[in-house]
Amino acid sequence: MLERFEEMGFDLSRFVPALLRPPSQAFRINTLKGDREQVLESLAHLEPEPCGWNSLVFRVKKRLKLGNLTEHFLGLIYAQDSSSTIPVTVLDPQPHEEILDMSAAPGSKSTQIAAAMRNTGLLVANDVSPKRIPSLTGNLDRSGVLNTVVTRLPGQAYGYIATERFDRVLLDAPCSSEGTLSRSFRTLEIWGESAIKRLSATQRNLIMSAYYSLKPGGVMVYSTCTFAPEENEGTVSYLLKKFSEAIVEPINLEGLNTQPGFSRWRGEEFNPAVKNILRLFPHQHDGEGFCVARISKPN
Amino acid sequence: MRSKDLETQLIERALSSLEERFGISKDYFSTHHLFARRNDVWCCSREAGEAEFPQIVRRGLRIARVFEHSVRPTTNAVQLFGHLVKRNRVDLDERETKRFLAGQTQDIHLPEVEGGECVTGVTGVISFEKGRKPQVVMRMPRRGTGVTGGFVVAFHKGYALGIGLLKENKLKSQVPRSRRVIG
Ligand SMILES: C[S@@+](CC[C@H](N)C(=O)[O-])C[C@H]1O[C@@H](n2cnc3c(N)ncnc32)[C@H](O)[C@@H]1O
Numbered sequence: 001m002l003e004r005f006e007e008m009g010f011d012l013s014r015f016v017p018a019l020l021r022p023p024s025q026a027f028r029i030n031t032l033k034g035d036r037e038q039v040l041e042s043l044a045h046l047e048p049e050p051c052g053w054n055s056l057v058f059r060v061k062k063r064l065k066l067g068n069l070t071e072h073f074l075g076l077i078y079a080q081d082s083s084s085t086i087p088v089t090v091l092d093p094q095p096h097e098e099i100l101d102m103s104a105a106p107g108s109k110s111t112q113i114a115a116a117m118r119n120t121g122l123l124v125a126n127d128v129s130p131k132r133i134p135s136l137t138g139n140l141d142r143s144g145v146l147n148t149v150v151t152r153l154p155g156q157a158y159g160y161i162a163t164e165r166f167d168r169v170l171l172d173a174p175c176s177s178e179g180t181l182s183r184s185f186r187t188l189e190i191w192g193e194s195a196i197k198r199l200s201a202t203q204r205n206l207i208m209s210a211y212y213s214l215k216p217g218g219v220m221v222y223s224t225c226t227f228a229p230e231e232n233e234g235t236v237s238y239l240l241k242k243f244s245e246a247i248v249e250p251i252n253l254e255g256l257n258t259q260p261g262f263s264r265w266r267g268e269e270f271n272p273a274v275k276n277i278l279r280l281f282p283h284q285h286d287g288e289g290f291c292v293a294r295i296s297k298p299n
Numbered sequence: 300m301r302s303k304d305l306e307t308q309l310i311e312r313a314l315s316s317l318e319e320r321f322g323i324s325k326d327y328f329s330t331h332h333l334f335a336r337r338n339d340v341w342c343c344s345r346e347a348g349e350a351e352f353p354q355i356v357r358r359g360l361r362i363a364r365v366f367e368h369s370v371r372p373t374t375n376a377v378q379l380f381g382h383l384v385k386r387n388r389v390d391l392d393e394r395e396t397k398r399f400l401a402g403q404t405q406d407i408h409l410p411e412v413e414g415g416e417c418v419t420g421v422t423g424v425i426s427f428e429k430g431r432k433p434q435v436v437m438r439m440p441r442r443g444t445g446v447t448g449g450f451v452v453a454f455h456k457g458y459a460l461g462i463g464l465l466k467e468n469k470l471k472s473q474v475p476r477s478r479r480v481i482g
Contacts, residue, residue, distance in 0.1 A: 070400065
């Protein structure tokens with residue numbers, strides 16, 4: 001792993017300690033259940049610090065279990081790493097739309113989408129894993145989500161069964177999770193070159209399916225919590241090879257120290273448009289490592 | 300009876316009960332899609348109710364379970380619709396809330412009038428000074444509103460926590476095991 005990070009050009013003496021240090025905890029206010037100002041007032045003792053890119057997301061420096069707070073029980077807040085709130089912020093869901101969250105469990109992003117849609121329209125929250133569905137439905141319940149249909153399908157199916165149906169699609173893809181090492185070393189058990197290869201093959205199928213299921217004029221977000229270029233720029237480049245009309249849009253979010261996508265990796269030149277991918281590294285940003293691309297389908 | 304009729308009946312019973320016992324108007328649900336599965340009534344957006352996909356695990360939120368002689372709203376539903384509750388609400392203090400979230404049964408002293416109709420408790424301390432109009436010098440939180448024995452909605456600081464079963468001054472939390480907060 002370390003050799004790969006070095007190949008990516010990271011200064012390991014800064015990058016590795018930051019990767020292993022847990023970032024500040026964060027929460028998102030769930031506007032389906034509570035009013036922002038009232039929730040902030042009741043959580044004032046935590047001294048929450050706003051994150052510039054989303055007025056509902058706050059970091060907490062104090063160490064305590066957010067999951068034990070009454071506000072959490074009530075579904076007024078959703079405890080979530082600050083980076084993980086970025087894909088939905090970039091997706092920008094609107095009320096009354098039809099939206100697909102292709103790999104949704106445990107539901108951090110589905111609940112955020114439903115809140116942005118104000119519980120209207122249709123959100124399809126899909127995940128292939130029967131084991132992970134209960135955590136998804138549990139979080140939807142706690143968050144008071146009414147506009148959701150939960151399905152258990154391989155995301156690859158959506159391109160066929162719902163071709164050009166959705167206004168927006170989120171593909172928060174299964175990945176090698178290098179960016180979440182501070183949370184769990186379990187990543188190391190499955191991590192390896194062959195896992196990255198296998199995951200990037202799945203991601204390519206999923207991103208194609210996501211794009212097929214998008215209406216002309218629609219927007220999708222592709223995100224991972226890993227650094228591997230094969231799983232980020234590689235996957236998006238693959239889509240652009242198949243659909244040259246797809247547009248990777250620039251992302252501008254306030255208060256974030258981001259890096260552009262890599263232009264090449266191990267001899268492979270990526271499509272120049274992948275420079276618009278947003279990358280977050282733990283030594284530059286108080287949050288887990290993340291990678292986000294906003295892709296639109298022209299009319 | 301056709302199963303569609305049974306479903307309509309079940310939904311009707313649930314909505315009537317929410318209206319009668321808690322004052323939640325049936326109109327609130329008119330913009331939603333309601334359906335029943337076995338004895339449970341579910342609620343979702345219109346669009347989610349109409350969408351067809353293979354392998355649907357569920358739609359929306361379960362709002363109530365209909366029993367032979369009663370209807371119990373779910374914790375998730377009252378947390379969402381709690382602001383609409385007008386009757387059978389019981390306010391809990393910090394310690395009582397902790398016990399409630401842990402799923403415990405606790406003594407709760409609501410002055411009750413015989414026959415079940417409720418008393419809402421003292422709402423203030425009034426001072427009577429010579430030559431002055433009586434004045435409220437200290438407000439007290441209302442302990443409960445329109446409370447009779449049976450299912451009630453427990454509140455804390457204005458937020459609906461969930462459903463409790465009130466019987467002879469004992470409040471039995473109905474918070475499901477998976478949602479309990481212990482410690
Ligand atoms: C990074 S996690 C998603 C996290 C989720 N979006 C959230 O924010 O809570 C990736 C998910 O992809 C699911 N998954 C893996 N392969 C899949 C496939 N072929 N189709 C759909 N989901 C898949 C996994 O079960 C896992 O829950």
